[in-house]
Structures are given as structure tokens and as C-alpha cells.
Amino acid sequence: MTEKDIASFKAWFKNYVGSFRFPDEKDRKNIALKEEHTYNVCRNIVLIAKGSSLTGAKLLLAESIGLFHDVGRFEQYRKYRTFRDSVSVNHAAFGAAILDEEKLLENLPEEEQDIILSSVKFHNALAMPALQGSDARLFLKLIRDADKLDIWRVFVEYYESPEEDRASAAGLGLPDSPEYSDEVLACVFEKRIAPLSILRTLNDFKITQLSWVYDLNFDESFRLLREREYFEKILASLPESDDIARASYLLRDYLEQRLRNKCPV
Ligand SMILES: [Fe+2]
Known part of the structure; x- marks a missing residue:
């Protein structure tokens, strides 16, 4: 993966999220919650990857997984108006399918494509699945940590804010x-x-x-x-x-x- 790849992924993501427009303030707040979460997870995953001495293409790969890990959240919300997977879809598998449909990753080496797709698909699994390949396991662990760290932030802010300021779909109802x-x-x-x-x-x-x-x-x-x-x-x-x-x-x-x-x- 190159700097050019990650720049084009970021441009795609910004444009993709921008396509989810809602007249209702409540809906906009829920979409903004996931957009902000994504950018924070990108920052977290880079910090954690650097802490594990990852550099170059691997660092960019980690960042792109941060960017894409919750890509399924937006369409999930548009279709079902919830972030509860149990009453809608598994947003992780849904996100991996969107990346596939959009053919976003096709210029990357196959190994990198597989790592991104498996990391997105399993980032929310209750326990780590037994993936083949040490890099596939490494990147999945990275996104699982980076994601948890920002979900903690989201909820600390949620618990501390008055009910009217909360993003309604965050608390899972x-x-x-x-x-x-x-x-x-x-x-x-x-x-x-x-x-x-x-x-x-x-x-x-x-x-x-x-x-x-x-x-x-x-x-x-x-x-x-x-x-x-x-x-x-x-x-x-x-x-x-x-x-x-x-x-x-x-x-x-x-x-x-x-x-x-x-x-x-
Ligand atoms: Fe997620």
C-alpha cells in the first residue's frame, strides 16, 4: 500500500459518508457519531501500530483498516435506523460486502485486500477467530484494540452528557x-x-x-x-x-x- 492509496481511500470515505444526508437532526447526529468514531479509530490504530514498531506499507494498511472498519454502519443506519446488529445486520460483514461491491481495493496486492476484508469482517466478533496467516491475526488485533479504545471514548462522553445531547442510537436502546x-x-x-x-x-x-x-x-x-x-x-x-x-x-x-x-x- 502507498500514500497515494490511502489518500484515495480517505477521499472516497469522505465522499461516501457525505452521501448519507438526512433532514432530521437526530439522524445526522447518529451519522456524525460514526464518522467521528472512524477518524478516531484511524488515529488510535496508527498509535498502536507504531507502538508495535510497524512502519511503511504496514502502517498505511493499519490506517486503511481503521478507515473502513465501520463502513457498514452508514448503510445499516440508512436502512434500519439503528446500530443494533441483532435487530438489523451484522455491520462488520455488511461493511466487508460494501468494500467488495465498490471494488475499492482491487488495485492493492491480494494479500493486503484479504487482510483488510478479514479485519473489517471480524473486528466486532465476540472472540478472535482463528485466522490463517500471522499478518491477518496481527491486523485484526490492531483494529479490535483501536476500536475498543474509541468506543470507550464515545461512551464516556455519552454517559457524561445530558440525554438531549446524546446520539440516540449509541446506547443500543x-x-x-x-x-x-x-x-x-x-x-x-x-x-x-x-x-x-x-x-x-x-x-x-x-x-x-x-x-x-x-x-x-x-x-x-x-x-x-x-x-x-x-x-x-x-x-x-x-x-x-x-x-x-x-x-x-x-x-x-x-x-x-x-x-x-x-x-x-
Ligand atoms: Fe464496528
């Missing part, structure tokens, strides 16, 4: 009530990620987002997570209880351990 589910909290104690299908309230979603730390791969991602204080901010928005305090201790301890041990990926 979950009620912002004081309850949380023991089943979701149990996932934190078992060091696994709760599937979206068991979430009942916005607090469940917050707890699940905290558990994503178990699926983070790179030293730079852990560093950025701590530097940006996303954990502290999400934890501050949860109700106070002994269970939440225990979960919070465990999560912070896991983060500190990963920062100290610098686990190899």
Missing part, C-alpha cells in the same frame, strides 16, 4: 435504569466478555465495556486506556455497591498487571 444484571457482572469475575444478547440495562452495557479489557492485546492500548482514564470515568457512572467495588478492584488490578508485565502479543 437499553434503558438507563439503576439496575444491573448479576449475570453480566459474573463475566467480569470470570475474566470473560459478556455477549451483547444478555444485556438488559445501560449499566449492563457499561460493565460489559469494562470487561473488554480482557480482549485488549497491545502494550500501547493498555497505556492509552490508562492515560485517557476511561475506566475511572465509566466506573464513576455506575451505581455504588459491594459487587461493583469488587469488580472495579479486579479490573484495575488486571490493567496494572498488564501494564507492568508488558505481555507479548
